Amino acid sequence: MKKKKNGTTEKNGIPFRLNVLFFAVFILFSALILRLGFIQIVQGDEFEREQEQTSSEAVRIDAPRGLMYDRNGELVVDNELVLTLTYTNEQSVSDEERIRIATELSEIIEVDDDDIENIPERDLKDYWLVTHPDEALSLITQEDRDSVEEDEELYQIQLDRISDEQLQELDPQREIIAIWREMTSGYYDSPQRIKKGLAQEEAHRISERLDDLPGVDILRDANRNYLYEDAFPRFFGRIGSIPRESVDQYLAKGYDRSDEVGTSFLEQYYEEALRGQKGEVSNDSREESSGSRGHDLVLSVDMALQQEVETIIDNEVDSAAGSFINDKSAYVVMMEPDTGELLAVAGYSDQIGTIASSFEMGSTVKPATVLLGLETGVISEHTVVYDRTINLPSTPPISSVSALGPVNYLSALERSSNVYMAHIAMEMAGYQYGVSQTWNVAQYNKAYDTFRYYYEQFGLGVETGIDLPYETTGINGGNQSPGNLLYLSFGQFDTYTPMQLAQYTAAIANDGYRMKPQLVKQIREPNADKSELGAVRQQFEPTVLNKVDIDERYIHMAQQGMWRVVNGSRGTARSYFNNTDYVAAGKTGTAEITVRREGTDNYVDGNNQAFIGYAPYDDPEVAIAVIVPNVYVSGTSGIANRIARSSLDAYFDLKEERPDIEPAGEETSE
Incomplete structure (x- = not known):
């Protein structure tokens, strides 16, 4: 033991520092135990419910519609299995990100010529506003802002002032616009069909890049195959997206906004019978339920x-x-x-x-x-x-x-x-x-x-x-x-x-x-x-x-x-x-x-x-x-x-x- 000059002995400082350390550890562990107890006792039920909800969430898979037969049992309307490209639009995603995704998709998939040529002018103008933000702001004067109170009216002024020449500048991007239009035409957090009937090569290329295309997915789908379309061209009807004016009515019946429904004639009149029971893929176990095909119709027609x-x-x-x-x-x-x-x-x-x-x-x-x-x-x-x-x-x-x-x-x-x-x-x-x-x-x-x-x-x-x-x-x-x-x-x-x-x-x-x-x-x-x-x-x-x-x-x-x-x-x-x-x-x-x-x-x-x-x-x-x-x-x-x-x-x-x-x-x- 080291002696002081006056002959007294100096105590070693290590035990004191250890005591401080032990005390700090004790405080930390006490806080941790208290926090765990609070979570377990006070918030436990809430977290358990959230965990159960998360683990039970499942992706719903569209089921094929029912078939149609003639009066003698001859199959006249069948289903053809196809792959469909979808996009789930989220409100938090920026316009720039959506356009980036649409641009990448345009390099992978082939867009129908009619979809490219028949883009409504309103959609072209909306795309122009999104891609030309500075020019879009310049379309509105200070006088406009002072005289107009509603944002919707200012938006309409912008649309009205976009010139034909400015829209013509978008011609090289029409394929991108056609895809972007489908991506943004649906509802937030609901898958929107971008292209139904993907080619095998298109599906492979998209699958390889899914990590870089958030919101994009490929699902199994079905096309209607009207085997006697030449002989019975219209009364079979057609299927398509839920009409906007009928969305609430269909949602009340358990449909999703992205569902396809009968939009005319027999497909529409017998929608309740023809719709299939959807299958599900569970998030936690990835177990899949395939659902079941809708009910079949036997027509009176020979x-x-x-x-x-x-x-x-x-x-x-x-x-x-x-x-x-x-x-x-x-x-x-x-x-x-x-x-x-x-x-x-x-x-x-x-x-x-x-x-x-x-x-x-x-x-x-x-x-x-x-x-x-x-x-x-x-x-x-x-x-x-x-x-x-x-x-x-x-x-x-x-x-x-x-x-x-x-x-x-x-x-x-x-x-x-x-x-x-x-x-x-x-x-x-x-x-x-x-x-x-x-x-x-x-x-x-x-x-x-x-x-x-x-x-x-x-x-x-x-x-x-x-x-x-x-x-x-x-x-x-x-x-x-x-x-x-x-x-x-x-x-x-x-x-x-x-x-x-x-x-x-x-x-x-x-x-x-x-x-x-x-x-x-x-x-x-x-x-x-x-x-x-x-x-x-x-x-x-x-x-x-x-x-x-x-x-x-x-x-x-x-x-x-x-x-x-x-x-x-x-x-x-x-x-x-x-x-x-x-x-x-x-x-x-x-x-x-x-x-x-x-x-x-x-x-x-x-x-x-x-x-x-x-x-x-x-x-x-x-x-x-x-x-x-x-x-x-x-x-x-x-x-x-x-x-x-x-x-x-x-x-x-x-x-x-x-x-x-x-x-x-x-x-x-x-």
């Missing part, structure tokens, strides 16, 4: 018949190409009278016009006119009218194709007498031709209402109830004049759709029962084997919309008149139905119209050719409506009649060729 009818229409219309005032068109609807099931819905270019376009249908409405005349008592089965030209004040002369002489209800239908129908209208309005001097306004207005009351019971001028998102009901011409009432009576005033005409025809064939037209017969569970249908989940039974308020005896009388149109010695359709293996009933129609020639101010006289019918006459299996609109007066005659004959032939030929085929879900009785 695709073999549909193809035949499309070919028949194409051949007949093309052979009369010079007969059309404007674009060539023709429509056919074939329906089972007692069920409402649609067997074929066809058109020359597409079938949308069967529910979306309406026409004056001419003499095809005459069976309904005879029926309402009999029911209201203004004619009887013994009424005879002398068919000759009717001349009324302020009304063009009304006549049949020729002066037919005396006709009753049967010969009036067989030979298509306009005068007989006009007689029914005049009687209903209380006007006696050659005797009355004036029309009673109240009576002829009531006559209009009576006509439409009975027409609507057959489906003319009202919604048919078809299982599609929308349909037009035609044009009601109003109660314009007494003369137009007469034209209404033989189909040259109000307009109707081909679907309405088919429903009306089927109602006559079905003894007055109006059936709901049905495109889907069944909804079925998905089956792993696409060649086999799954179990029936929902069967759509035939739906009677109403029974026509007409004595069934009168309906049978009108049916006899329609039989004579096709089979009578002077029937207007007799020559078109010679030598058939079936007995049909029907009614021809020609409506005189005036049409503006497209691209000009010239109006041309023309006609709509129409035909309705059903077969076999004694036990109807199929009803048909055909309309060939806007044909020159000098054009080819009988186009609609030939289409009807060939289409009915096709129906019965296919039935004979396929005796063992039963519609899906139905079994042959023993």
Whole structure:
């Protein structure tokens, strides 16, 4: 031990410093223990909930939509597995970072030419503002800032002041802009599809660079494969992004903003059935649940018949190409009278016009006119009218194709007498031709209402109830004049759709029962084997919309008149139905119209050719409506009649060729 000069001994300082160190360590450990205790006791439940939430989060994987089959179990809409490039936009990401990502993606993927060429001007201007911030600020003056309070108004001023020349400078970047537009068009924190159907090479290159492309991902997806798109081009519908106006509605049903949904026709109408149950990939375990395909639809349409009818229409219309005032068109609807099931819905270019376009249908409405005349008592089965030209004040002369002489209800239908129908209208309005001097306004207005009351019971001028998102009901011409009432009576005033005409025809064939037209017969569970249908989940039974308020005896009388149109010695359709293996009933129609020639101010006289019918006459299996609109007066005659004959032939030929085929879900009785 070291001694001091005065002889005292100096203590060593090491124990003191160790004590200080030990005390400091004690304090630190005490603080740590207290903190751990606080976390465990006070915040433990909260952290546990967060941990559970984080570990249970999962990425949802889109599941394929349900398939579609025709009535005979033929697959008509399938799914094709593809890879899709997505981008999840986050609010914290800068504009510069998004543009960088879009630029890199433009070097990897090929963008569709239409997407590049058809970028909306608003999106081009937004991109210009983002990429030219200093110039964008200079577009707004101090006066603007002083006079405008809302940022949205200043933004609009900027947009308005961007010149065409400034936008043209962006042309070399249009591919980048097209990608950037998709990246920013969705919602924050929701994956947005950038490109669906990545090529294998594109997917490989993106996968290699995912670490450098935050927000970018590749997911499994499915494209719809419409196997009979040429034969049934539009009613399958399409799928796409959720429309903005419907986002809240879909979110409430459990959809994600990035989901694709049915946007038209069957895809839209049966969205709830077709959507699949999504799979999931768990974040903690990476375990994957593949989900399940949506439910399958079995259509009422016979695709073999549909193809035949499309070919028949194409051949007949093309052979009369010079007969059309404007674009060539023709429509056919074939329906089972007692069920409402649609067997074929066809058109020359597409079938949308069967529910979306309406026409004056001419003499095809005459069976309904005879029926309402009999029911209201203004004619009887013994009424005879002398068919000759009717001349009324302020009304063009009304006549049949020729002066037919005396006709009753049967010969009036067989030979298509306009005068007989006009007689029914005049009687209903209380006007006696050659005797009355004036029309009673109240009576002829009531006559209009009576006509439409009975027409609507057959489906003319009202919604048919078809299982599609929308349909037009035609044009009601109003109660314009007494003369137009007469034209209404033989189909040259109000307009109707081909679907309405088919429903009306089927109602006559079905003894007055109006059936709901049905495109889907069944909804079925998905089956792993696409060649086999799954179990029936929902069967759509035939739906009677109403029974026509007409004595069934009168309906049978009108049916006899329609039989004579096709089979009578002077029937207007007799020559078109010679030598058939079936007995049909029907009614021809020609409506005189005036049409503006497209691209000009010239109006041309023309006609709509129409035909309705059903077969076999004694036990109807199929009803048909055909309309060939806007044909020159000098054009080819009988186009609609030939289409009807060939289409009915096709129906019965296919039935004979396929005796063992039963519609899906139905079994042959023993």
